[in-house]
Amino acid sequence: MFIATLVSDQEAASGLELLNTPFMINALIAGTLIALASGAIGYFVLLRDLPFATHAVAHIGFPGATLAVLLGVSAVFGLIAACTIGGLAIGAMGHRARNREVVTGTVLAFATGLGILFNSLGSAQTNLLTNLLFGNILAITTDQVVVFAVIVAIVLAVLALIGRKLLFASVDPDVAAARGLNTRALSAVFLVAMSLIIAISVTVVGVLLIFALLVTPAATAIRLTAKPTLVVALASVIALVSVWGGLIVATYQPWPPSFVITTIACVFWVLLPQLARLRGPVAAPQIATQTASS
Amino acid sequence: MHDVAVHRGKRLIWSNATFDVPVGSFTAVIGPNGSGKSTLVNLLLGGIKPSTGSIDVLGAPTRTGNPEIGLVPQNHSLAHAGSILCRDLVALGLAGTRWGVGLHGRDLAATVDEALAAVDAQSFGHLRFGEVSGGQQQRISIAQALITKPRMLLLDEPLSGLDLAGQVDIVELVHHINHERGVTVLFVTHDLNPLLAHIDSLIYLIDGTPEFGMVDDVVDSGLLTRLYGTPVQVTRSADGCVFTRTE
Ligand SMILES: Nc1ncnc2c1ncn2[C@@H]1O[C@H](COP(=O)(O)OP(=O)(O)OP(=O)(O)O)[C@@H](O)[C@H]1O
Ligand SMILES: [Mg+2]
Numbered sequence A: 001m002f003i004a005t006l007v008s009d010q011e012a013a014s015g016l017e018l019l020n021t022p023f024m025i026n027a028l029i030a031g032t033l034i035a036l037a038s039g040a041i042g043y044f045v046l047l048r049d050l051p052f053a054t055h056a057v058a059h060i061g062f063p064g065a066t067l068a069v070l071l072g073v074s075a076v077f078g079l080i081a082a083c084t085i086g087g088l089a090i091g092a093m094g095h096r097a098r099n100r101e102v103v104t105g106t107v108l109a110f111a112t113g114l115g116i117l118f119n120s121l122g123s124a125q126t127n128l129l130t131n132l133l134f135g136n137i138l139a140i141t142t143d144q145v146v147v148f149a150v151i152v153a154i155v156l157a158v159l160a161l162i163g164r165k166l167l168f169a170s171v172d173p174d175v176a177a178a179r180g181l182n183t184r185a186l187s188a189v190f191l192v193a194m195s196l197i198i199a200i201s202v203t204v205v206g207v208l209l210i211f212a213l214l215v216t217p218a219a220t221a222i223r224l225t226a227k228p229t230l231v232v233a234l235a236s237v238i239a240l241v242s243v244w245g246g247l248i249v250a251t252y253q254p255w256p257p258s259f260v261i262t263t264i265a266c267v268f269w270v271l272l273p274q275l276a277r278l279r280g281p282v283a284a285p286q287i288a289t290q291t292a293s294s
Numbered sequence B: 001m002h003d004v005a006v007h008r009g010k011r012l013i014w015s016n017a018t019f020d021v022p023v024g025s026f027t028a029v030i031g032p033n034g035s036g037k038s039t040l041v042n043l044l045l046g047g048i049k050p051s052t053g054s055i056d057v058l059g060a061p062t063r064t065g066n067p068e069i070g071l072v073p074q075n076h077s078l079a080h081a082g083s084i085l086c087r088d089l090v091a092l093g094l095a096g097t098r099w100g101v102g103l104h105g106r107d108l109a110a111t112v113d114e115a116l117a118a119v120d121a122q123s124f125g126h127l128r129f130g131e132v133s134g135g136q137q138q139r140i141s142i143a144q145a146l147i148t149k150p151r152m153l154l155l156d157e158p159l160s161g162l163d164l165a166g167q168v169d170i171v172e173l174v175h176h177i178n179h180e181r182g183v184t185v186l187f188v189t190h191d192l193n194p195l196l197a198h199i200d201s202l203i204y205l206i207d208g209t210p211e212f213g214m215v216d217d218v219v220d221s222g223l224l225t226r227l228y229g230t231p232v233q234v235t236r237s238a239d240g241c242v243f244t245r246t247e
Helices: A002-006 A022-047 A051-070 A075-093 A100-121 A126-134 A142-171 A173-178 A183-214 A216-224 A228-252 A257-279 A286-293 B037-044 B086-095 B106-118 B134-146 B164-181 B221-228
Strands: B002-008 B011-017 B026-030 B052-054 B069-072 B152-156 B184-188 B201-206 B209-214 B232-237 B240-245
Touching (some): A022 A183, A022 A228, A051 A075, A051 A126, A051 A183, A075 A183, A126 A183, A142 A183, A142 B086, A183 A228, A216 A228, A216 A257, B002 B037, B026 B037, B026 B164, B037 B152, B037 B184, B037 B201, B086 B134, B164 B184
Parallel strands (some): B026 B184, B026 B201
Antiparallel strands (some): B002 B011, B002 B052
């Protein structure tokens, strides 16, 4: 019904027919692409203790998007550019920076303020603001789907290549460096990949809800299994179910897809580990609690 | 090591280091906090370069990523390894430098089993690293260092945070590795006592120069008093020595 209200000339469209409309197909493809990438990205975000950085990079993308619109360019390209710069800046700051959280939080607030400024200098579209902050998966165009597909393909190919090295450098940086891995280069490559996926995920769930799509599924999966490849696969499946569930429910209910997507992801996060515990003792590792508190 | 000096930034850490550590020996490295013990470890790994002099390790100049040297770092920063299985962490020591994904493969599993057996860690290899005790984590670190079948093992304060029994366990394990496999061991420690029965030699960092000596020649109250800056008395027993601090 949420979707039906958007389709003015299709008053009588039923839920199932809506699944066949072009914007719905775009939404399903875009959502699937992002879910596929979010499993691996989310896992390394947890291992590298970057959940807050994820949130911050999305916020840094916000002024990029509104500035792009102000300049007459596509908001998605603004997002991609600003997120990548933000991700690299956070990487340059390094893990050892003592007040990393304070610096990140301050930049995040400043970026958000800038974003509102650029928006008000332009057409001050409330539509654009709402879409950026809360996402609008139904507004994704076919051109954007093509861009997303290219980005996700590149990111997954790179992660497939460096996955094992990145895992070593993430969980055991000292020994990885001693064994000759270039941990700085690996970190930079990961931050760019992460920032690209954040940029395109903003179009689905928005700056404010990014956590639920990019981090929560991996945080759920990591409590269920310890095998790296299984965590990644499971996290992607959880993200996929959340996105598809959000789209399908939105055809029947007057709820925005972003709400349903984040709700499904959060319900999984709460319930799945409980269910697994009923089945057999699965110890929750420290990393799960770390994530919950950040 | 010949006439080596090392700087970090602009600061001279130590200089005039000239010594040879015999292959196959078990050598303790002692010195006050900040005297440059970890710096020595890092030099041998090729992570930093000496500002003067030359260093050969196992017959070749130092280089980074040498699989012939196993490392157990100080405060092994495995904060983010809590969710990983112990055996996967060990596997990364071997496979973690290769392109690709995944830690499967029968050969790898067999090599990991071997490394776990070498440190008597088979019983907890399947647990998450965050779920095992400090002593068990240290064993996993050693297994990880051993998996490349190194000829030299560098351990940077592996005893910190362990109780007396745990310290003895680790020292016995390292002695066994040194003895059975002929692995040259450099063991950084603040407390010589648990090591005295097993070490052959000593590198001590005082007054800005690392010196090398055989245990029997150098372990006396004079050296230890200089080292710790507090009067130390050495009491010798049949199988080694025990020293105590005196007021
Ligand atoms: N990455 C670095 N950059 C600059 N200076 C450093 C660095 N690491 C260590 N230092 C300095 O080098 C000196 C020697 O440090 P090192 O870590 O080698 O000492 P240590 O003997 O291992 O001490 P501890 O017993 O506390 O482990 C210290 O004064 C330290 O401040
Ligand atoms: Mg040290």
